[in-house]
Every structure is written in C-alpha cells, then in structure tokens.
Amino acid sequence: MQIPAVSLRGISKRFGDNIVLRGIDLELSAGEVTALMGANGAGKSTLVKVLCGVHAADSGEIDLYGEGFNPTTPSAAISAGVVTVHQSINDGVIPDLDIASNLMLDHLARPGGGFFLNKRNIRAEARKIAAAMALDVDVTQLVSALNLADRQLVAIARAIAHKPKLLILDEPTSSLSAKEAERLFELLDRLRASGVAILYISHRMSDIRRIADRIVSMRDGRISGVFSDTPLDFEGAVQAMLGHSMTDTNITIPPAGDPILRLDNLVLKAGSEAFSLDLHDNEIVAITGLVGSGKTELAAVLFGLEKPIAGQMTLRGAIYAPKNQRQAINAGVYLCAKDRASNGVVPDFNITKNISVPFLARHSRFSFLRFSSERATARRTIKDLGIICQSDVDEIDSLSGGNQQKVMVARWLAEASNLLVLDEPFQGVDIKARHDIGQKIRDTAKGRATVVMVSEIDEALAIADRIIVMNDHTIVGDHRNENTDLAQVLTQVTGQQRDQTGSETYAI
Amino acid sequence: MQSETRDATNIPGNDPAREKSKKSFTDLAIRYGFLVLMIGLVIFFSVIAEGFASPYSAVFIFQSVAITGILALGVTATLVVDGFDLSIGSTATSSLMLSAYVLVVLEMNAFVAVVACLIMGAVVGLINGLLIVKFRVPDLLATLGMMFLLVGLQRIPTQGRSIATGMTLPDGRVAEGTFSKAFLALGRHRFDFFIDNLIPVSVIVLLVVGLLVWVFMELTRHGRLMYAIGSNARAASLAGTNVNRYKVLAYMISGVLASVGGILLAARLGRGDIASGNNLLLDSVAAALIGFAVLGAAKPNAFGTIIGALFIGILLQGLTMMNAPYYTQDFVKGAVLVVALVFTFALSKRGGAH
Numbered sequence: 001m002q003i004p005a006v007s008l009r010g011i012s013k014r015f016g017d018n019i020v021l022r023g024i025d026l027e028l029s030a031g032e033v034t035a036l037m038g039a040n041g042a043g044k045s046t047l048v049k050v051l052c053g054v055h056a057a058d059s060g061e062i063d064l065y066g067e068g069f070n071p072t073t074p075s076a077a078i079s080a081g082v083v084t085v086h087q088s089i090n091d092g093v094i095p096d097l098d099i100a101s102n103l104m105l106d107h108l109a110r111p112g113g114g115f116f117l118n119k120r121n122i123r124a125e126a127r128k129i130a131a132a133m134a135l136d137v138d139v140t141q142l143v144s145a146l147n148l149a150d151r152q153l154v155a156i157a158r159a160i161a162h163k164p165k166l167l168i169l170d171e172p173t174s175s176l177s178a179k180e181a182e183r184l185f186e187l188l189d190r191l192r193a194s195g196v197a198i199l200y201i202s203h204r205m206s207d208i209r210r211i212a213d214r215i216v217s218m219r220d221g222r223i224s225g226v227f228s229d230t231p232l233d234f235e236g237a238v239q240a241m242l243g244h245s246m247t248d249t250n251i252t253i254p255p256a257g258d259p260i261l262r263l264d265n266l267v268l269k270a271g272s273e274a275f276s277l278d279l280h281d282n283e284i285v286a287i288t289g290l291v292g293s294g295k296t297e298l299a300a301v302l303f304g305l306e307k308p309i310a311g312q313m314t315l316r317g318a319i320y321a322p323k324n325q326r327q328a329i330n331a332g333v334y335l336c337a338k339d340r341a342s343n344g345v346v347p348d349f350n351i352t353k354n355i356s357v358p359f360l361a362r363h364s365r366f367s368f369l370r371f372s373s374e375r376a377t378a379r380r381t382i383k384d385l386g387i388i389c390q391s392d393v394d395e396i397d398s399l400s401g402g403n404q405q406k407v408m409v410a411r412w413l414a415e416a417s418n419l420l421v422l423d424e425p426f427q428g429v430d431i432k433a434r435h436d437i438g439q440k441i442r443d444t445a446k447g448r449a450t451v452v453m454v455s456e457i458d459e460a461l462a463i464a465d466r467i468i469v470m471n472d473h474t475i476v477g478d479h480r481n482e483n484t485d486l487a488q489v490l491t492q493v494t495g496q497q498r499d500q501t502g503s504e505t506y507a508i
Numbered sequence: 509m510q511s512e513t514r515d516a517t518n519i520p521g522n523d524p525a526r527e528k529s530k531k532s533f534t535d536l537a538i539r540y541g542f543l544v545l546m547i548g549l550v551i552f553f554s555v556i557a558e559g560f561a562s563p564y565s566a567v568f569i570f571q572s573v574a575i576t577g578i579l580a581l582g583v584t585a586t587l588v589v590d591g592f593d594l595s596i597g598s599t600a601t602s603s604l605m606l607s608a609y610v611l612v613v614l615e616m617n618a619f620v621a622v623v624a625c626l627i628m629g630a631v632v633g634l635i636n637g638l639l640i641v642k643f644r645v646p647d648l649l650a651t652l653g654m655m656f657l658l659v660g661l662q663r664i665p666t667q668g669r670s671i672a673t674g675m676t677l678p679d680g681r682v683a684e685g686t687f688s689k690a691f692l693a694l695g696r697h698r699f700d701f702f703i704d705n706l707i708p709v710s711v712i713v714l715l716v717v718g719l720l721v722w723v724f725m726e727l728t729r730h731g732r733l734m735y736a737i738g739s740n741a742r743a744a745s746l747a748g749t750n751v752n753r754y755k756v757l758a759y760m761i762s763g764v765l766a767s768v769g770g771i772l773l774a775a776r777l778g779r780g781d782i783a784s785g786n787n788l789l790l791d792s793v794a795a796a797l798i799g800f801a802v803l804g805a806a807k808p809n810a811f812g813t814i815i816g817a818l819f820i821g822i823l824l825q826g827l828t829m830m831n832a833p834y835y836t837q838d839f840v841k842g843a844v845l846v847v848a849l850v851f852t853f854a855l856s857k858r859g860g861a862h
Contacts, residue, residue, distance in 0.1 A: 303746075329748040337746045344746070348739035348807060357736055358747040360729035367728045411747070452743065
C-alpha cells in the first residue's frame with residue numbers, strides 16, 4: 001500500500017482553557033486535493049498553523065512520507081516541503097518588488113547567496129518558474145501593477161518554487177472573481193497531476209465542487225466527517241461541519257406579537273435578489289448561511305452602517321432609514337457585533353464601563369456621569385446574565401472568553417430595544433455561557449424583535465422560533481422551528497452559490 | 509477573515525487565584541512607585557540643597573513647568589483618543605508671535621490679542637483633526653506637517669524677525685504699539701498667598717486647566733467616550749460614538765491649550781521672540797508620557813501629566829541648586845522619561861497584554 005504524503009495522528013492543541021484541537025487524525029495523499037471545511041472557530045486555522053510551524057501541537061504526531069515532521073518555525077516547515085499560501089494575498093508577495101524578485105525571494109534570503117544581485121540570473125530562473133506554471137507574465141513587472149488574481153498566482157508560484165510535498169491554500173479565492181478563480185484551479189489541476197498533496201481550505205461551495213477530490217469537515221476541534229466517494233456528498237459535508245447533534249430542543253414557540261420591523265424588497269448587493277421579511281414582537285429569528293451569504297451586510301443595513309441598494313424598512317409603522325449607528329441606537333435598534341475582540345470589547349475599561357458605553361447619556365446629567373446609576377445597571381446585568389467575576393469593576397481582560405461575551409450581550413440588554421441583532425453571539429464561547437446567553441435572550445424577548453445571526457445550524461435550532469436561510473445576499477428559506485426539515489435547510493445553505501465576494505467586516 | 513477567535517481569548521490573567529498572591533507587591537510598586545520616588549527626591553533635595561524647601565522654591569518649580577504643563581495637558585487630550593499632537597510647540601510659538609503682532613504692530617488691546625490667539629489655536633486643532641479624520645493622514649505625520657507649516661508661517665509677517673516696540677516693519681513704518689499692562693500682567697502678576705506676591709498667574713492657569721481637563725476626562729461622558737475611542741475605536745464606533753467628532757475635539761483642545769501656553773510665554777517675555785519656545789514640544793510630550801506611570805494608570809491622564817511635569821521641574825530645580833551644569837538638563841529629562849516608560853509598558857498589566 002502506498003504511504004500517504006502526510007499523516008496526522010492525534011494532534012491536540014489548547015490555548016489556556018480552550019481546547020482547540022481534540023485529537024485530529026488525518027491522511028493526505030499525493031496527487032489529491034482535500035478540501036477542509038469548518039465554521040469559524042472549528043479549529044481549521046489552528047490545524048494549518050500546526051502544519052506550517054507557527055504553533056507546536058501539544059500532543060500527536062505528524063509524518064511526511066513516513067518520516068517524522070515536527071517543524072518549530074515556518075521556515076523549517078517550508079524546507080521540509082510543507083508550503084502554505086495564506087489568505088491575505090499581500091502576506092505572500094512584496095508589492096514594491098518585481099515578479100522575478102518575488103519568485104526568487106526565498107532564494108535571495110538564503111544565507112550564503114552572495115552579496116550582489118545577479119539580475120540576469122534571477123530573471124532567467126524566475127522565467128523558468130513562471131513557464132513551468134504556465135504563468136504568462138513579464139517577470140520584470142512590479143507586483144503592485146498586477147491585479148489581485150495575478151498577485152495570488154505569483155504568491156502561489158512562489159510557494160510552488162519550493163517544490164512542496166504538501167501545499168496548503170487558505171481561502172485562496174476569497175478575493176477572486178469566478179473567472180480569476182478558474183485560472184487558479186487550472187494551475188491546481190496541473191499540480192495535482194504532478195503529485196503534490198493539496199489541502200484546500202474554503203467556505204465556497206463552488207470552489208469545492210470544482211476542485212476537491214475529497215472533503216474533510218471539522219467541527220469543534222474534531223474531524224466530523226470525511227467524504228471521498230464519488231460523487232462527493234456536499235450536503236453531508238456541510239451537515240458534518242455545521243452539526244446536527246442536537247436532538248429535540250424543547251422550544252415552545254411563543255405566539256409572535258405585532259410586527260415590529262418590516263423589510264420591503266430589500267436589495268443588499270447590486271445584482272442580488274430583493275427580499276422581504278417581517279420581524280415580530282417576542283420573536284427570535286435566527287439567520288443562518290455560509291460566510292459571504294450576506295448576513296454581515298444585512299446586520300450592517302439594519303444598524304445603519306450601510307445603506308441598502310434598494311428597498312425600504314419600516315419600524316413600528318414608521319419609515320426606518322438610519323444614516324448611522326447612532327440613529328439606529330436612538331430608534332431602539334441595537335447590534336451586538338460579532339468578533340468581540342475587535343468590534344466589542346474596550347480592553348482598557350472594566351466591566352461596568354464596558355457595559356455602559358452605548359448608553360452613557362442615560363447615566364449622566366448635563367454630561368456629568370452618574371457613577372451610581374452606571375454601576376447599578378452593571379450590577380443588575382451582571383447578575384441577570386450570571387457573569388462570573390469578583391466585582392463589577394473587574395478589568396474586562398481578567399474574564400474568560402465566555403464571560404466577556406456575556407458582557408457584550410449585557411451591554412445591549414441593559415436598555416430596552418425595538419430590534420436586537422446579535423451577530424454570532426456564540427463565537428468562541430463555552431457551552432455553559434452559550435446556554436446562559438441563549439436563555440437570557442429568550443427571557444427578555446418580549447417587547448422587541450430579536451435577530452440572531454449564526455453560522456452553526458445547531459445554534460439556530462437551539463435558540464430560534466424561526467430559522468431564515470440566506471444565500472447569495474438574499475433569503476432562500478424560512479422555517480418555523482418545529483420539526484424543521486434539516487435536509488432542506490442544508491440544501492438551502494449549501495445552494496449553488498454564484499460568484500460572491502461577501503465582505504466579512506462591517507463598514508464603519 | 510476566520511481568524512481563530514479562540515486564540516484571542518487566550519490572554520493573560522485567566523487564572524486570578526494563582527496570580528493574585530504574587531501580584532500585590534508589584535501592584536503597589538506600579539501604583540505608588542512614581543509618587544514615592546518624587547517624595548523621595550523632594551526629601552533628598554531638601555536635605556542636600558539649602559533653600560530647596562522654601563515657598564519661593566516651590567513656586568519657582570511650579571512656574572518653571574506651568575507652560576509646558578499646560579501644553580502637556582493638550583497632548584494628553586490627543587493621547588486619550590490614541591492620537592498624538594506634534595504641532596503644540598509651534599502652535600504655542602505662533603500664538604506668542606500672533607499676540608505680539610496684534611499688540612505691537614496692529615496696536616490693539618490685550619483682550620483682542622488673547623481672543624485672536626485662542627481662535628488661532630482652535631483653528632489649528634480643527635485643521636489637524638480634519639487632516640486626520642477626513643483625509644486619513646496618520647496623526648504623527650499630519651501634526652508634523654502642521655508643525656513645519658506654523659514654524660514657517662509665524663515668520664512671514666515680520667520677515668523672520670522678532671517683534672518688539674520700535675522695530676521697523678517690512679513697509680518701512682516703525683511699530684509703535686506696546687505690550688499693554690493688562691497683557692503683561694498675565695505673565696508677571698503674582699497673587700498673594702500667605703506671602704505677598706507669591707503665586708504667578710501661569711501657575712493658577714496650570715492648576716485651573718489641569719482641573720478642567722481632569723474633570724472633563726474623568727467625570728463627563730465625553731471624556732469616557734474619548735477613552736473608549738483610544739482603547740478600541742471600532743468598538744466605540746459600533747456603540748454609537750461619533751469617533752471623528754471626538755478626535756477633532758481632542759486636537760482642538762490641544763491647539764487651544766497650546767495657544768494659552770503661547771500667550772503666557774509672550775506675557776512673560778514682553779516681546780515676540782522668534783527663538784523662544786524651542787523646548788516646549790519635547791518637554792510637554794515628556795510630561796504627558798511620564799504621566800502614564802503615575803498611579804499605575806498606564807494611560808494618559810490629567811493628574812499624571814501634571815505630576816509628570818512637576819517631577820521634571822523638581823529634579824531640574826534640585827540639580828540646579830546642587831550646581832549641576834545647565835547642559836545636563838536634557839539628559840536628565842530623557843532619563844526620567846525612559847524610566848517612566850519602562851514603568852508603564854514593562855511592569856503594568858496593560859503593557860504586557862498588548
């Protein structure tokens with residue numbers, strides 16, 4: 001039997017209390033493209049970092065063609081033959097140098113390479129590399145003059161110049177159009193034919209359909225599914241990635257009240273389909289969909305960070321068209337942003353100050369802060385949400401991730417709202433905190449409409465009255481959370497996605 | 509975009525029980541170390557240098573740091589929003605030249621001179637702020653550009669010469685205006701405080717401005733939001749804070765306070781001296797940065813800034829009375845600054861977490 005190119009056995013990794021990889025067993029064969037799928041926080045990035053020498057695994061072994069492989073630095077991994085092209089293109093190229101220098105950069109950086117540049121040799125070598133990859137470019141051109149696709153191809157060419165045994169591509173098409181991506185796939189086809197093992201990380205189903213020989217799904221630090229039989233079971237892979245382990249959640253769906261927010265023929269992105277949606281009092285709606293499906297854009301539109309391309313919003317009967325987040329907040333529409341470290345937590349502030357940030361006006365008189373009122377609110381919400389801390393003036397970064405997230409939720413539950421949007425409120429949060437947050441959202445749901453953006457279907461099933469599926473910047477499914485047809489939800493989540501370059505950050 | 513959020517949660521301080529016991533001493537050292545050091549210095553100089561421990565000496569120290577202290581409070585405002593103002597020194601000297609120009613060349617009264625300077629400071633701050641928030645010029649570069657611009661601009665009306673009564677103007681006239689008594693009083697009047705003619709106006713201004721900035725930063729919601737911006741501007745923005753407006757406000761505070769410093773300097777000198785105020789920028793930045801270390805704040809704060817300014821003043825006064833040569837002064841200031849920065853960044857919890 002042929003030895004696999006790479007084999008991982010029992011790879012585990014933890015950061016503090018957080019177990020990120022829980023024993024990964026995986027084999028990758030030469031001449032095969034393995035697609036790795038997983039929701040945010042599933043552990044994909046950590047696994048890649050272990051493979052490319054950024055992090056050392058706590059336990060487990062890696063073999064590369066039967067020999068032990070334990071890189072301690074990224075350059076050790078590269079010289080052993082494991083080469084990674086990271087998601088951000090500009091990590092892979094130096095824009096101010098020409099293509100030849102970029103392709104030969106690692107050669108130039110090697111010690112003992114001589115002091116003076118021999119430009120002619122460099123160019124000749126670089127042309128050989130480019131020709132081998134059918135990269136039709138003038139190697140004397142500056143990389144900064146190239147478009148994104150060509151830059152990405154140069155970055156990959158640079159990686160291939162190392163003659164890798166394993167090539168890892170982390171979301172290589174996230175900034176490419178469909179046509180540009182096709183050029184990349186042709187290149188990968190040739191590499192595969194030449195016997196390189198390729199690990200391909202992507203959220204885009206269209207990429208995976210095009211290029212993958214095998215799909216590995218990760219979830220919660222484990223391999224949750226391996227699919228290699230043709231035809232590949234794409235829905236099975238998504239299901240394994242998003243999980244369906246929850247059995248009946250005992251949600252008794254309360255009667256929905258009056259409509260609070262009405263979206264009328266909203267268009268989120270030029271060219272995407274218009275959709276309408278009613279959100280009701282005392283209703284918790286989960287919106288799910290893959291990365292780039294438009295969840296982030298919808299949250300941004302609701303919160304006044306972006307304007308919709310077309311369509312109209314009505315809040316309690318009045319036209320709602322917030323120009324900025326302050327107007328949204330004043331209208332009682334709150335957004336508990338995802339990715340708390342960059343969008344939520346104020347690291348220099350203690351718990352109380354973190355909670356009161358959006359509503360300081362209510363804790364002050366003639367602009368002078370009323371500390372007692374601020375602290376009373378903080379104490380109340382700390383108790384409500386069961387935030388584990390020694391006092392309400394603990395520094396925020398003394399709290400665990402789950403408790404920090406509770407503080408973020410507490411910030412927006414501190415005042416009554418018309419619409420509360422929680423974007424990925426369970427990101428990087430342990431089970432207990434997850435449950436507490438979900439319970440609290442449910443307990444306080446009366447008097448407002450609640451939208452929870454989640455990518456894990458489990459979370460949607462656990463919390464929502466209604467599950468809405470987004471794909472390609474529009475709504476493709478609307479399910480009452482009773483005997484939900486999971487297969488149908490998954491089909492809608494997976495749905496053939498068109499060329500999409502969904503943004504992942506809020507435009508402020 | 510799928511950076512592992514779990515990594516981010518792995519920050520120090522997750523194990524409070526273990527860390528608590530060993531923390532207490534370091535905590536105390538960080539919190540009170542700088543104040544203890546300052547009191548130690550005072551006692552040391554009082555014993556060694558005769559005449560150090562007297563009201564006149566104390567007032568002299570305050571007076572020597574009053575103008576840099578006022579400028580430093582302005583820098584503090586910009587540091588709070590995670591900015592930086594390099595133009596304060598030249599804003600102050602511009603204000604010095606402008607007040608002299610208004611009084612001597614235009615022959616107007618003290619009130620007009622003061623108002624003109626304050627407006628100029630506010631406009632400079634506004635332009636700085638707009639360069640930074642609207643044109644997205646990095647703060648250091650924007651204010652560096654403004655610094656050069658003002659250094660040049662203040663020389664143009666007088667063809668690069670200092671302004672004093674009796675000078676010949678570019679058009680051949682002789683300037684006949686004078687620094688009015690009222691204006692000079694800003695620099696020379698002293699209030700009685702137990703002893704007659706003890707406390708100069710500039711010291712009172714320093715204390716009042718210090719108190720105002722402290723109240724604004726610590727007790728009002730605007731100050732709180734400015735600290736939030738300085739700590740995480742995205743989070744502050746998503747919580748509904750108008751980040752740009754507060755940033756512009758910070759630079760305007762800085763510009764106005766710098767022009768106040770310039771007015772006081774002009775009133776003390778009694779002429780528009782083109783060469784004065786060279787050290788203002790570095791001294792005041794040093795005071796503000798030293799302020800980080802006071803009470804373990806590890807962040808810009810008004811109280812710390814004033815203590816920082818005083819610390820330098822005490823040290824220089826003491827050394828001068830011990831006959832240390834004047835040219836060692838900058839070295840001493842630099843050394844204090846470096847030690848204070850080590851206090852702030854190496855020892856404090858925040859320095860470590862970042």
